[in-house]
Amino acid sequence: MPIRSIIQSTFFDKEAAQADQPPLVTVTGEFGAGVEAVSRELAKQLDVKYFDYWVLDSIIREARLNFELRKKMESRHPNNLASWIQSFFQKGDGVNEEYLALLVKTVLGIAPAGGVIVGRGAHLILSDHKVLRLKVEAGPEFCAKQVADRKGISLKAARKMVAKINKERMKFVADIYEKYPGYSSYYDLVLSSEVMSTQQIVDVALSAMGVIQQRAA
Amino acid sequence: MDTIRDNQAFLRSYVNAEKYVQTSHQPSLSEIPPLVTVSRFCGASGTETATLLAERLGVKLYDKELVKTITQEIKVDKHLMSRLDEHVTSWLDDLVFDVFIGKGGDKEDYLQGMIRALIVISREGGVVVGRGAHLLTSNKSAFRVRLEGSLNVCAQRMSDRKGISMREAEKIIKSTNDERIKFVRKIYEKYTSVHNYYDMVVNSDTFSPDESVELILYTMEKMGFNIPKKKVS
Numbered sequence: 001m002p003i004r005s006i007i008q009s010t011f012f013d014k015e016a017a018q019a020d021q022p023p024l025v026t027v028t029g030e031f032g033a034g035v036e037a038v039s040r041e042l043a044k045q046l047d048v049k050y051f052d053y054w055v056l057d058s059i060i061r062e063a064r065l066n067f068e069l070r071k072k073m074e075s076r077h078p079n080n081l082a083s084w085i086q087s088f089f090q091k092g093d094g095v096n097e098e099y100l101a102l103l104v105k106t107v108l109g110i111a112p113a114g115g116v117i118v119g120r121g122a123h124l125i126l127s128d129h130k131v132l133r134l135k136v137e138a139g140p141e142f143c144a145k146q147v148a149d150r151k152g153i154s155l156k157a158a159r160k161m162v163a164k165i166n167k168e169r170m171k172f173v174a175d176i177y178e179k180y181p182g183y184s185s186y187y188d189l190v191l192s193s194e195v196m197s198t199q200q201i202v203d204v205a206l207s208a209m210g211v212i213q214q215r216a217a
Numbered sequence: 218m219d220t221i222r223d224n225q226a227f228l229r230s231y232v233n234a235e236k237y238v239q240t241s242h243q244p245s246l247s248e249i250p251p252l253v254t255v256s257r258f259c260g261a262s263g264t265e266t267a268t269l270l271a272e273r274l275g276v277k278l279y280d281k282e283l284v285k286t287i288t289q290e291i292k293v294d295k296h297l298m299s300r301l302d303e304h305v306t307s308w309l310d311d312l313v314f315d316v317f318i319g320k321g322g323d324k325e326d327y328l329q330g331m332i333r334a335l336i337v338i339s340r341e342g343g344v345v346v347g348r349g350a351h352l353l354t355s356n357k358s359a360f361r362v363r364l365e366g367s368l369n370v371c372a373q374r375m376s377d378r379k380g381i382s383m384r385e386a387e388k389i390i391k392s393t394n395d396e397r398i399k400f401v402r403k404i405y406e407k408y409t410s411v412h413n414y415y416d417m418v419v420n421s422d423t424f425s426p427d428e429s430v431e432l433i434l435y436t437m438e439k440m441g442f443n444i445p446k447k448k449v450s
Contacts, residue, residue, distance in 0.1 A: 139413040187365075190418035191436070200439045204417075207435050211428045 021130060022114025023048055023209060026123040029136035031165040032143030032158070034193040034201075035118060038136050041202045043116040046209075051110060052118045060102045070102075073109035100175065121173045123186060130216070132209050135190040136201060142194045250276060250342025251442050252335070252359040253433075254350040256414075259393035260371025260386070261364040261421040262429075267346045269430045275445050276342040284348055287337060288330035335359075349401045351414055360437050361414065364429065366421040416440075 023046040029035040036052065043050035051059075063069045107117060107125045117126075123133040138146075140162060148158035189208050191201045251274050257263025264280070271278040279287075335350060339358065351361040366374075372386040379386070417436055419429045438444045 135418075137413050137415075137418075142413075187418070188420045188423040189432075190363075190415065192413050192416045194413055195416050196436075196440060200436075203439055204432065204436045208424075208432055211424065211432065215428075 021112060022046075024111055024114050024126070024129065024131040025116045025134060025205070025209070026126060026131060027116060027118050027134050027136065028123055028187070029193075030138055030140075030143050030162070031169070032145075032147040032162050033136045033138035034146065034198055035136050037198045038134075038193075038201050038205075039116045039118045041198055042134075042205060045202060045206060046114075046116065049113070049115040050118075051115050053120060056103065056106060056117070056120050059106050060099060063102050063106060064098070070105070073105040119169065121175075124173070130212075132205060132212065133186065133188045134205050134208075135187040136193050137190050138193045248443070249339070249358075251437065251444070252339045252342055252354065253344045253437075254354055254359055254361045255344060255346045255364065256349075256351050256362070257347070257364040258366050258371060258421075259390045259397070260375045261366035262374065262426045263364040263421075264346060266364055266419075266421075266426040266429050266433075267344050269426055270433060271344040273430055273434060273445070273447070274342065274344065276344060277338075279338055279343050279345040281347060284331070284334055284345065284350075287334045347397065352401070360433075360440070360442060361416045362433055363415045363418045364421050365418055370422045 025039075025042055025046070025048075027035055027039040027042065029038075039052070040050055059069075063073065103120060104125050107120070107122045110117060111126060111129050111131070123131075123135075127133070140159065143162045144155055144158040147153070147162055148155045151158070151161075153161070189205065191204055193201065196204070253267075253270060253274070255263060255267040255270070257267075268278055277283075331348060331350065335345065335354060338345060351359075351363070354361060368387060368390060371390055372383050375381070375386040375390065376383050381389075417433065419432060421429065424432060434444050
């Protein structure tokens with residue numbers, strides 16, 4: 001789906017922010033653990049949109065230039081949150097302050113419309129929302145093997161790539177956590193892709209959402 | 218006393234179970250009684266969840282004391298020890314196996330004892346709480362679960378249960394977790410694996426012990442473990 005259609009249906013269409021919040025899931029995991037496959041399948045089965053790194057970054061780029069979109073995002077935050085985010089990020093001294101502020105606004109703006117959000121510290125940003133925070137985990141050797149097979153590179157090169165990308169991701173999440181600290185535990189559920197297939201992980205995640213839903217009802 | 222007699226009978230039955238000792242057939246998960254290792258953050262209702270899980274699976278719960286008793290009883294039975302050691306290879310994570318063949322010492326003694334105990338327990342299935350058992354079992358032989366929780370929620374739970382202040386509860390949780398981490402590090406420091414340590418981690422902030430058990434059973438069933446049907450009362 002083109003990014004403008006995603007923005008339109010997520011932030012502007014009437015049915016975008018429904019009274020009954022559609023399913024919201026954040027999915028995190030090591031590079032090579034199969035996060036993308038699990039997230040896509042979850043979004044498909046839940047019939048919600050899928051927001052990966054590329055989609056999130058595209059929305060943020062658009063929000064930088066689009067005042068109406070920024071206003072719409074801010075209107076979806078709880079009353080005092082927008083000014084709090086602004087003041088908090090203004091205290092920072094890094095070049096990424098604007099990006100991080102827009103990321104928080106984007107993720108909080110997506111929440112009422114539901115979706116499956118991959119990575120980017122969304123599990124921290126949404127920790128006080130009605131959300132399933134899923135982590136798909138695998139050991140470094142398993143991840144390297146998957147990456148080597150998928151990209152057709154040597155195992156040695158894949159090991160290096162997995163370690164580098166995971167390090168960058170950890171640094172990114174640590175930056176978010178520093179600016180947006182929460183008190184609750186990081187994930188609701190962690191499942192191993194070393195022992196479970198994509199479909200098995202999706203089935204268990206859906207079952208966990210069912211448990212939460214049933215309790216709320 | 219009854220427990221000791223139970224264990225002795227249990228161990229004897231193991232020695233006589235030729236089908237487990239001499240077969241070359243590698244049974245699938247659905248053919249073996251379920252073995253689950255439960256690791257937990259202090260205050261995350263780990264013991265309660267493990268107890269409920271053992272009940273639902275129809276297997277015994279093995280806590281620190283029971284594992285210790287079994288380990289000691291195996292140690293005095295040299296015949297049983299040698300029979301068990303024939304099966305060590307099929308049990309371990311490959312990296313653990315390399316070091317297991319080590320030269321002895323307290324840590325190796327402990328590990329060998331734990332491994333033998335786990336082999337015995339596996340015959341009838343069981344839920345083993347703590348002791349770093351998750352590091353010794355491969356994903357082919359056991360389901361490895363961890364119960365997590367955030368400090369403030371776990372402290373609130375403990376404070377309510379024990380009638381102590383939040384501050385005291387936080388102190389107990391921190392020191393207990395430190396001790397557990399130290400114990401696992403001390404015993405298993407050389408045994409770091411390239412595989413991940415758990416098949417599933419459940420957040421007790423989000424899920425109650427009953428809900429956690431249902432999720433664990435559902436996951437185990439999906440993975441091919443043999444799960445008894447829930448009894449309708």
